[in-house]
Amino acid sequence: MTPTRRPRSTALAPLALTAGLLGSGCSSSGSGPEAIERPASSSVVAPSSTTGGSGDATTSTTAPATADQAFVVRSTSDLVLHDQPDAGSPSRTVPATNEFGSALALLVTAQQPGWVEVLVPGRPTGARAWLEVEAAADLELRAVTTRIEVDLAARTLTLFDDGEVVLTTPVAVGAADSPTPTGFFSVTDKLQDPNPNGAYGPFALGLSGRSEVITDFAGGDGQIGIHGTNDPSSIGQDVSHGCIRVPNEVISQLNELLPLGTPVVVR
Numbered sequence: 001m002t003p004t005r006r007p008r009s010t011a012l013a014p015l016a017l018t019a020g021l022l023g024s025g026c027s028s029s030g031s032g033p034e035a036i037e038r039p040a041s042s043s044v045v046a047p048s049s050t051t052g053g054s055g056d057a058t059t060s061t062t063a064p065a066t067a068d069q070a071f072v073v074r075s076t077s078d079l080v081l082h083d084q085p086d087a088g089s090p091s092r093t094v095p096a097t098n099e100f101g102s103a104l105a106l107l108v109t110a111q112q113p114g115w116v117e118v119l120v121p122g123r124p125t126g127a128r129a130w131l132e133v134e135a136a137a138d139l140e141l142r143a144v145t146t147r148i149e150v151d152l153a154a155r156t157l158t159l160f161d162d163g164e165v166v167l168t169t170p171v172a173v174g175a176a177d178s179p180t181p182t183g184f185f186s187v188t189d190k191l192q193d194p195n196p197n198g199a200y201g202p203f204a205l206g207l208s209g210r211s212e213v214i215t216d217f218a219g220g221d222g223q224i225g226i227h228g229t230n231d232p233s234s235i236g237q238d239v240s241h242g243c244i245r246v247p248n249e250v251i252s253q254l255n256e257l258l259p260l261g262t263p264v265v266v267r
Contacts, residue, residue, distance in 0.1 A: 068163040070147070071108040072261030073118055073131060074140040079104065081129035085115035100189050100206065105260035107186035121188045121208035125181060146257065148264040150244055152180060155236050157246060159254065167253065172234045172245035178213055180242050181224060185209040185264040190255055201228015201248040203255040207264055211242040227251055
């Protein structure tokens, strides 16, 4: 690991790890969430009113993957998402907290006047949908300056803040029959394992993406995550069910430094 400096991002309180967490990572033990993450106080910021995206809920658009700043929608109320930036288009509701008790945090991927396109966690991986800003209650748009990049070929993870490298670490990635999916994701969960010596290490970060080959694992739906490990010798190897394993000291740092919604690029 090569540290350079500490991000300024405000860390959110961790959750307790639940059994079956991340669905495609490793076996785990533990009870349900002990605490729901709530955002720390911060200034409400709004993205510029540039036009972006096609409106298709599953079409990739230019995302802030390599930008020094991204925006995240936070809300303590359920949100209604639309297929198009049109109130009359088909819609669905996403809950203010997910099955792990994590607070809603959706990464903004494009903008139109009065609307933001967001990355939707779950299947299909990478799905986008539109949120009418003025119609949403308790809505905040927050700036996030952190991002994670994972290089599968090099088996490395790099944390950036404001475009500068904070740390780089070797990682373990998916085995040949359960590869780590590539693409653009976001951090949706920050979870603490009650057994820090277990398969996940002390913490796990759930991502918005899902495994392309595993649809049901340990009671989960194949969710991909970044977590610690009780097998340090696995770091640098292709051995996981699709999750990204990092040394335990690194996952402790990431849990402290990354806010929900942080962009994650896996190549």
